[in-house]
Amino acid sequence: MKTTPAFRRWVRAFAPAALTRKLSRAGVPVSRQTVHRWRRGETAPAPQRAVALLQISEGRLRVEDLYPHPNFVIVDRLMRRER
Secondary structure (H helix, E strand, C coil), X not given: CCCCHHHHHHHHHHCHHHHHHHHHHCCCCCCHHHXXXXXXXXXXXXXXXXXXXXXXXXXXXXXXXXXXXXXXXXXXXXXHHHC
């Protein structure tokens, strides 16, 4: 699995169609098919989408939920630049 169960549950609860719209409004459009892949744990979000997802989650997700491996360092650095 490319993501954690916590992230997959959050995506499922948020509803893929709604999440697709939110990401598009945040300037990082994504297809519904991609959101479904995240939900199934087949792929992880690209770093710029991860930053948007963390903001949309309003603290419910952590970087480690999206990247349960060393790549989360990249997103963590991006998040620090956004602040």
